[in-house]
Each structure stands twice: as C-alpha cells, then as structure tokens.
Amino acid sequence: NAGVTQTPKFRVLKTGQSMTLLCAQDMNHEYMYWYRQDPGMGLRLIHYSVGEGTTAKGEVPDGYNVSRLKKQNFLLGLESAAPSQTSVYFCASGPEGQGYQPQHFGDGTRLSIL
Amino acid sequence: SQKIEQNSEALNIQEGKTATLTCNYTNYSPAYLQWYRQDPGRGPVFLLLIRENEKEKRKERLKVTFDTTLKQSLFHITASQPADSATYLCALDPDNYGQNFVFGPGTRLSVLP
Numbered sequence: 001n002a003g004v005t006q007t008p009k010f011r012v013l014k015t016g017q018s019m020t021l022l023c024a025q026d027m028n029h030e031y032m033y034w035y036r037q038d039p040g041m042g043l044r045l046i047h048y049s050v051g052e053g054t055t056a057k058g059e060v061p062d063g064y065n066v067s068r069l070k071k072q073n074f075l076l077g078l079e080s081a082a083p084s085q086t087s088v089y090f091c092a093s094g095p096e097g098q099g100y101q102p103q104h105f106g107d108g109t110r111l112s113i114l
Numbered sequence: 115s116q117k118i119e120q121n122s123e124a125l126n127i128q129e130g131k132t133a134t135l136t137c138n139y140t141n142y143s144p145a146y147l148q149w150y151r152q153d154p155g156r157g158p159v160f161l162l163l164i165r166e167n168e169k170e171k172r173k174e175r176l177k178v179t180f181d182t183t184l185k186q187s188l189f190h191i192t193a194s195q196p197a198d199s200a201t202y203l204c205a206l207d208p209d210n211y212g213q214n215f216v217f218g219p220g221t222r223l224s225v226l227p
Binding site: 004031033035040041042043044045048050056058059090092100101102103104105106107108 | 165
C-alpha cells in the first residue's frame with residue numbers, strides 16, 4: 001500500500017525556471033493538500049482541494065498554481081521559481097468528513113532554487 | 115492574529131522519564147486538535163486526535179489533554195525511549211469545516227539513553 005507518493009524527491013532549479021511537483025494517493029481520498037515546511041515556520045498550507053476539479057487557496061498561495069484533474073492526483077506548479085520558494089514541499093490527503101480524520105502525508109520534495 | 119505555539123523548539127530528556135510537550139493557540143476555537151510525529155526526512159504521521167469535549171485521550175504510552183479555557187493541549191510520552199526521538203507537531207482546524215488545517219512549528223524531542 002503506497003499511500004501518498006510524491007515525485008520528484010529532490011530538485012534543484014535556477015531562478016525563473018518552472019516545474020511541476022506531482023502527488024498521487026491510492027486511498028480514494030477526497031481531500032488533498034500542498035504544504036511547504038521551512039525551519040521554525042512549521043507546515044504552511046499552499047493550496048488544497050476538496051474533490052476532483054476543485055482547488056482553493058491556503059495561507060501562502062502566491063507564486064504557485066495547482067490542478068486536480070483526477071481524484072488521485074494533485075499537481076503543484078511553480079511558473080517562475082524564486083529563491084524564496086526553496087523549501088521542503090509536502091503533499092497530504094484525507095477522507096471527506098467533518099475533519100475528525102487525520103491527514104496522510106508523503107515524504108516530501110526537497111526543492112532548492114538557485 | 116491567529117497563531118499556534120509549541121513550548122520549545124527542542125526538548126531533551128532522559129530515557130524512562132515522561133516528556134511533556136505543549137501546544138498553545140490564540141484566536142481559534144477548534145472543535146478538535148491533532149498531534150503528529152515527524153522523523154527526519156519523512157512526512158508527518160498522525161498519532162492522536164482529541165475533541166473539545168474530551169479532557170484526556172490515551173494511546174499506549176501517549177496521553178493528550180485539551181483545555182479549551184486555557185487554549186492549550188499537552189502531549190505526554192511516559193517511559194520515554196530513544197526511539198521516541200522525533201519532532202512532534204500539533205494541528206487544528208481553524209474553521210471546523212474539516213477542509214484545511216493549521217500546524218504548529220513543532221517541538222524536537224531527544225530522548226537520551
């Protein structure tokens with residue numbers, strides 16, 4: 001049982017380049033999330049989705065776009081990477097409900113912007 | 115402003131002692147609170163959830179309390195072991211819609227043999 005899988009695991013980009021981070025879950029969860037984690041800041045929500053075809057902004061959405069074309073996949077895009085986007089990115093998923101359900105996380109993508 | 119604080123960035127304790135981690139929040143009224151464990155290089159893993167009408171929740175050596183008056187949750191690990199060394203995160207649902215979560219910055223626990 002793979003759970004939540006993130007690709008790639010590591011990436012180095014130059015300022016201005018673009019890339020897409022892929023998240024896939026095999027638990028048939030409705031909700032999916034993208035977070036970034038920086039030292040001393042904790043996890044901060046970038047965007048989330050409450051179902052296929054839906055997306056919503058989180059706490060720090062600027063500079064990122066997302067798409068949820070299939071229920072099992074949630075893509076995070078950086079159109080023009082900036083050094084401030086150097087971070088560890090985590091994807092999570094969770095079942096639909098009143099929120100008493102835990103989130104299931106992938107193991108992260110470590111992204112460096114030079 | 116709304117925020118979540120965890121008592122300290124790092125906590126060192128001796129093996130066999132009880133570790134107590136604190137999660138304080140301001141300007142939220144969560145219906146429940148969650149605790150996660152995160153190991154280096156890995157994503158967080160869910161440990162426990164406690165609802166606002168529950169004063170205490172236990173799971174094996176773990177115990178969580180939730181005081182909505184103090185706006186605080188305490189996370190205890192009894193008979194701690196070196197394998198308990200990790201970062202522990204608290205999280206809450208800011209609007210109780212069950213759609214997104216806010217996490218604390220975490221406390222890095224080191225259990226010394």
